[in-house]
Amino acid sequence: MSGPPLELTPTPEPSSLGTESPAPSEIRKFLTSRGSSAISDRAFRWIMLLCALSIFAIVALIAVELVKSSQLTISKFGLSFFFKSAWDPVNANFGALPFIFGTLTSSFLALLLAVPLAIGVAIFLTEMCPKILRGPLSFLTELLAAIPSVVYGFWAIFVLVPILRERVNPLLIKALGWTGFFSGPNFGIGLLAAGVILAIMILPIISSLTREVMTAVPHTQREAVLALGATRWEMIRMGVLRNARIGIVGSVILGLGRALGETMAVTMVIGNSPVIGKNLLGLGYSMASVIANEFSEASDDMYRSALIEIGLALFLVTIVVNGLARLLVWAVTRGAPPRVT
């Protein structure tokens, strides 16, 4: 019953730290010769700061350029540009609202469809996937991210739109037509088609980032919850998702950013007509799409200025949406104690 813990293994060699000789060793001399490194340390800080500032510079340059190039419409319509539905190049009467509406609606539809699916994929990959499937499955999800958007557009026109038109939409109209969100005429293309194709496009981003943050949650957290008698889903909810939630929101915001700015695939299926209405099967138009479609044919300065101001609107919408998302995170985590690590 004596004091020091017992050792199974033979006592290790005394480490070099313990046996310091009076004369400084080679290593010590080398380390001393490196001096204080204060200058390189400070230089490193400045270089990193510069990198960070370049972000501000880029954003500021873009904003300034957008505002400068859309002076004509800004001075003519003022703030009303963002709240008007008119789009009449012949009479030089412009408003951005239908495009803002189309972009926001298709993007939020995309999130609605993609987020649960992406989190499900991530949960399966991190928590329950047999080892041999994990590699191939995550490779496939990431492959989805590498497909050019024009290919998604073609696939949407030839595969997705027919499926929606012939199978899904009739069901939606029958079951949910009374809500007003799903009513004819059934073109196949439209806001819903744009939302679905966007969902497929942002799925890989959200699921692979979510998978990363979930993998980073330490195993001890899972064990802690399991040992309390949690089922697998309860363990994932309390031990994994809760710890990873900020990272997951971050991945959703990145996905949303991609959805808001996506041009090609959306242009091919959204219908390209500036309408506002609650019918998701109806046609729409997005900000990025109208710029892509009409910029080359914008003959006069006013028309061009209007299109650039749409770009400015997209820029602002992105900022506002990001701000709101952050507000949401703040509101959700407000009650919780500040996280320490």
Next chain:
Amino acid sequence: MGVGIEVSNLNAWYSTNHTLQDINLHIPANQATALIGPSGCGKSTFVRCINRMHETNPIAKVTGTVRIGDIDVYKDASPVEIRRRIGMVFQRPNPFPTMSIYDNVASGLRLNGFRNRRVLDEVVERSLIQAALFEEVKNDLKKKSGASLSGGQQQRLCIARALAVDPEVLLMDEPASALDPVSTAKIEDLIFQLKSQYTIVIVTHNMQQAARVAERTGFFLNGRLVEFDSTHKIFTNPGDKRTEDYITGRFG
């Protein structure tokens, strides 16, 4: 009230490493039982076989029977049910960093859908008092994160979390290994008080600790249970030469 644990022919593996070999023992109810043995001999593995945490490791395998009370842990119940009856405290404290102290303690009950505020308040307070932590945290129950406490406080928080679900058995895997003498003494006091109500299994490298808190002690070596007897007998008159060598420090 605690229940006894009956282990027979327990074998456990990590892939091909036969970590536990033919373990047989009876852990009596409402007592503390200490498990000692050199590092890597399989104490943690043994404890994790009792509440079926071993099988959460994909390379792990286990055979044999473990009974708690009249339940065969591997036959009559799901792992979830078993873990609801057996509390566990890990070697390294693992409070939930995104939850307040209160929520940490309440987590086991909340998991199971328990929502009654008044009872939750009572249980949280009682568990924290039992774990000798209440006085230190009572003003920040809902303000501070579980991870903002000191290591020793975190460990007592984890004990409170385990006690809140009123387990029949409490498994503690070296609960004091990362703690200072004061926190260690608190945890030992705690075990001393708790053992009249719970069956406690405690893994420890500290033999004085085993002698202080446990009625019975088991000595593990290389995946086998060499000797299992009253603590007094193990430390004063061990039946096996290897036990004697280990506790006197004349090992190998």
